[in-house]
Amino acid sequence: MSFNKKKYEIVVIGVSAGGMQILPEILSGIKDNFPLPVIIVNHIAPSSDNYFAMLLQEKCKLKVKEADEKELIENSVIYTSPPNYHLLIESDKTFCLSVDQRINYARPSIDVLFYSASDVYKSRIISVVLTGANSDGAKGARYIKKNGGLVIVQDPATAYIEVMPQSVIDICEVDFILNPNQIAEKLNKLAEINI
Amino acid sequence: MSDSKLEELEIRLLLEAVFEKYGYDFRDYAMASVRRRILSFMEIHKIEKISELIPLVLHNKKTFNLFIKRLSITVTEMFRDPFVYKFIRENVIDILRTYPFIKVWHAGCASGEEVYSLAILLKEEGLLERTQIYATDFNNIALNKAKEGIFDIKNIKKYSVNYRDAGGKDSLSSYYHSKYDSVMMNNELKKNITFANHNLITDTVFGEMHLIFCRNVMIYFNKELQGKVFDLFDKSLIPRGFLCLGSKESLKFSTIEEKYNTLGLKERVYQKLS
Numbered sequence: 001m002s003f004n005k006k007k008y009e010i011v012v013i014g015v016s017a018g019g020m021q022i023l024p025e026i027l028s029g030i031k032d033n034f035p036l037p038v039i040i041v042n043h044i045a046p047s048s049d050n051y052f053a054m055l056l057q058e059k060c061k062l063k064v065k066e067a068d069e070k071e072l073i074e075n076s077v078i079y080t081s082p083p084n085y086h087l088l089i090e091s092d093k094t095f096c097l098s099v100d101q102r103i104n105y106a107r108p109s110i111d112v113l114f115y116s117a118s119d120v121y122k123s124r125i126i127s128v129v130l131t132g133a134n135s136d137g138a139k140g141a142r143y144i145k146k147n148g149g150l151v152i153v154q155d156p157a158t159a160y161i162e163v164m165p166q167s168v169i170d171i172c173e174v175d176f177i178l179n180p181n182q183i184a185e186k187l188n189k190l191a192e193i194n195i
Numbered sequence: 196m197s198d199s200k201l202e203e204l205e206i207r208l209l210l211e212a213v214f215e216k217y218g219y220d221f222r223d224y225a226m227a228s229v230r231r232r233i234l235s236f237m238e239i240h241k242i243e244k245i246s247e248l249i250p251l252v253l254h255n256k257k258t259f260n261l262f263i264k265r266l267s268i269t270v271t272e273m274f275r276d277p278f279v280y281k282f283i284r285e286n287v288i289d290i291l292r293t294y295p296f297i298k299v300w301h302a303g304c305a306s307g308e309e310v311y312s313l314a315i316l317l318k319e320e321g322l323l324e325r326t327q328i329y330a331t332d333f334n335n336i337a338l339n340k341a342k343e344g345i346f347d348i349k350n351i352k353k354y355s356v357n358y359r360d361a362g363g364k365d366s367l368s369s370y371y372h373s374k375y376d377s378v379m380m381n382n383e384l385k386k387n388i389t390f391a392n393h394n395l396i397t398d399t400v401f402g403e404m405h406l407i408f409c410r411n412v413m414i415y416f417n418k419e420l421q422g423k424v425f426d427l428f429d430k431s432l433i434p435r436g437f438l439c440l441g442s443k444e445s446l447k448f449s450t451i452e453e454k455y456n457t458l459g460l461k462e463r464v465y466q467k468l469s
């Protein structure tokens with residue numbers, strides 16, 4: 001009899017400028033029976049509709065949806081952050097939205113999600129920081145690392161804009177620096193590790 | 196006891212202390228948001244442990260005021276989500292027009308940007324003169340700012356775009372005059388607005404409303420408190436009255452859901468059944 005409790009419980013992804021190109025590429029590489037929830041914070045215009053979730057849905061088999069207020073996080077679902085709201089996670093693993101001031105000029109802010117996710121999931125979280133033009137996500141990734149979670153960054157050399165992944169590397173001992181095509185593969189493997 | 200359990204305990208004690216001493220009740224707020232605000236307050240004021248905050252807020256009025264400000268101020272803008280105002284203009288106004296006198300409650304008005312937006316809309320539709328707007332908030336600092344109606348000029352460009360997208364009929368600049376770095380909303384807008392302190396958690400019904408506007412307030416409450424406040428709104432609305440929520444808030448799964456018709460799904464505009 002096997003107790004196949006997974007080592008990791010959740011994946012959080014932060015991305016900014018260039019995200020519309022790279023996310024479909026990465027998510028299409030995620031296998032159809034990916035067992036964990038994936039939460040994405042993308043810096044996106046405040047007035048955007050939920051077309052972002054719809055666009056991603058075309059690229060992957062997993063269900064993609066915008067995170068709803070108080071919604072319970074489910075496995076094998078990809079959630080995107082609603083534009084113009086910060087996305088946080090409560091200790092009962094439901095979403096919490098806020099319209100508090102911008103952090104790092106951004107709402108949603110990657111740091112806000114990363115900090116709150118790290119507090120809930122501790123060592124059982126995988127974080128990924130991709131292309132982007134500011135340093136949002138760096139402190140959050142460092143916090144995740146400090147709490148025993150895993151940090152993956154896109155190789156800045158492959159990023160549309162290298163500032164965001166580079167700023168993580170500058171302040172945090174990251175676990176993996178990968179090309180876009182390696183990231184999905186890595187996530188597929190990490191998600192299957194049992195305790 | 197784990198670190199997170201310990202921290203939960205500290206937050207509970209802190210919020211209990213604030214409630215017992217000052218009557219501000221954050222105990223049923225959405226914990227993730229409250230916690231983030233507490234931690235950011237601690238970072239600014241270089242406080243290490245949440246429990247260290249307790250004596251500070253109990254014995255130092257100045258610290259308490261700063262703390263309450265940090266815990267309650269939300270960020271808003273004029274004609275936030277312009278499509279909502281456009282929807283109200285096109286779908287709600289004509290029904291409001293059938294009443295001889297209209298009462299609007301803007302609950303949780305914060306610094307007032309959206310109250311003035313609604314007043315402008317009502318004015319352009321010729322309804323402001325026979326409308327009484329009650330703009331309430333539990334935070335007096337925000338409320339005073341709302342009453343003054345003075346806003347930073349650097350945001351006006353964005354507000355003007357919002358105004359236009361909301362179906363504005365004139366130019367936003369006809370509703371304020373600018374001085375130095377600020378704009379001041381015209382007095383003719385303020386005439387029919389009553390700014391008053393009202394706490395959604397501890398205070399009760401104070402009138403029969405045709406329209407309740409409460410946007411991006413519910414997201415800060417936990418499910419239980421949301422239920423209580425929805426009940427309060429339900430009791431305050433006349434039959435066929437309107438409720439407008441924030442664009443990520445909804446009556447779905449609430450206890451009053453079945454008594455309401457969804458008028459605008461995306462706009463989160465609901466109408467009470469008769």
